[in-house]
Amino acid sequence: MAVTREDVLHIADLARLGVDSARADELTRELSSILQHMEVLSQIDTAQVSLTAGVGAGGTPLRPDERVAPLMEGTLESFAPSMRDGFFIVPRLATHEDPTESSA
């Protein structure tokens, strides 16, 4: 299956990667070329094979529902790009056109 330019632009959008026009053509070629090598897998019969999601011991350990003070040093301000009064400030969403208070 060859990757198309539309595919690349679509997945770049899903992954919020901002790929420009020239790079999109290059990436289309690169991804198509890489995926060619994966075609060999389609010839392997895996009808009766279970899927391996992970190779761990199996089962999910559970944690008691008790408050734990996090082992963290410093403040959020020390790494936050933009913070005020404890809030992380981000650019406006496109859906938030009306700048009066709204709740989601």
Added chain:
Amino acid sequence: MSRERYEMVVGLEMHVQLKTRTKAFCGCSTDFGAPPNVNTCPTCLALPGALPVLNERAVELGTRAALGLGCTINPTSVFARKNYFYPDLPKGYQISQFDQPLASGGSVLIGRTEKGDDIKIGITRLHMEEDAGKSTAIRAPPPSTSIGPVFR
């Protein structure tokens, strides 16, 4: 166009917060009313390298709800990641359940018809997931700064 050819089917997706003292995947408090982003840790801030650990009580309460609704509990259920971008989704994915939820089947009785038959609403599935506590979008005071959602 005959009215009898169409039947309305309504599905309801209900999100119910489980009453745990700590979050789904970390030991931070779920109490309301604290200042923003105070009850946080590397895991719920999605700092690089942080990992989730599942809350035992969440599983207990989810299972209890499933039993109460007459569902079949799946002995093995699987957490899956729902990937999208939103400021109240720090990891860029929500830990939820997809293929193999905690429970399926079951029903709720919501009354009787005039004839006296039970009105039974079927439950397709019940699953566990993490959700943002609350999202609020407010304008930041001076006009030169940007407006945007905050999250906690």
Added chain:
Amino acid sequence: MLGAADIASAVRAGDASPTEMVRASFNRARDIGAGHDELNIFLHSDQEASEHEAKSMQERLQSAADIGILAGVPVAVKDNIATLGLPTTCGSKILAGYVSPYEATAITRLRANGALVVAKTNMDEFAMGSSTENSAFGPTRNPHDVRCVPGGSSGGSAAAVAAGITPIALGSETGGSVRQPAAFCGVVGVKPTYGRVSRYGLVAFASSLDQIGVVGRTVDDAALGLESIAGFDKMDSTSSDAEVPVYRLSALGKPAPEVGAPDTEAMRIGRSPVALPPPPSAKTLEGIVIGKPREYFPDTLDTNIKDLCERALDRFRSMGATVRDISLPRSPLAIPVYYILAPAEASSNLARFDGVRYGLRVDSGKGLKAMYESTRSQGFGPEVTRRILLGTYVLSAGYYDAYYKKAQAVRTLIADDFRAVFTSGVNAIFTPTTPTPAFPVGAISDPYEMYLNDIFTVTANLAGVPAISVPIGRMRRLPVGGQVITAHFDEYTMFRVAYALEASLGQEAHQ
């Protein structure tokens, strides 16, 4: 630079101070040129802070009886492992300047055992690469030949040990990223069993494959390093509660002492230098069966590498081991499987780098979506971008079954191959670590050709089994590594075989 065990015992005995060890480390770094404009091994270091820490440790030493198996040992740490104080950038612009407010469990354990973190080392961006050329901060040069790459993605860590700056360094493995650079740099590299070492604080690339690994000047350094960080961690749901043996005991050529047995001798040996193991004899590996998988010795294998591997196999035989021809038939499928699964997981794990809470933010005033896109397109390099796209593609509707699910199924088959071999009487598998020695910087530009560097290493990550690379000789003056793979949680046998090979080859491993 002395071995870790020797440093620790000298420091505990009061014959050397932690401060002296730290200074020696920094002096060596200066002499060899570990800085940005030279070999570019170090991304961040702070000599003053390290000496301050060394001084505190000196004080602790004076009051406490024993401060651990790594007392005063300087250690370098790959820059994708969270440390307090020094930044954690993962070799990426998107985390330039980011200082983690918490530290990885492995680091906490190193420190508890007395080690001193002296530097964060260079790496391929987000651990994606096999040469350290994908770092946003320039490539690292191989101390054996500065025209060449040190391998990757843990190139800086392997180079730090090869250059004699530290006897031990932490790296990370997803597809061979500790073993391959160790082979290229003529040092020892270990990938533990998946779940052996906590991943809490290791910046995730592919969660079902990642493990923190250890680079050591010798097998002993690597064994000591692994002992000091392995074990259950409640902060990592995938970590195992299997007992951590005293790996260094395997140097004595005997099977592991029984778990839980009150073996005080073992404890004593674990906390001080192992009593000098006897020189290798015809009985050192008696009873050990070593598998030679035909898929890892293709006709196309470089003859120099093949010859060095055959020499190693002869040494195994001379020490009493039996070498058996075996097959791991699905191994040739490993690269396609890996390059579907790892990018898929990475595309999800790297979604958190969005400019909202930490790291780079590029805001052109055009709203949130534009901020996400500018931040990520400027913050991530070309290989990371390529892999996120590849990963997103194979997970997307319409392609999920054909690629991602298919790869998960073939992964099961690859793991089954190892299971079959280890339950048929084979104790360890021996293969070349890499198909070539270190190549010149800039020599490989085709992405898939670069991926083929992992051809012998990636199967162990997919199966979750432990593996070690040990120097077995030189070709064209460049180091060559041989790999020993054992069953899940059988690092003890892996070290036993590695110790024996190292002792048998002696200086020939570096000639």
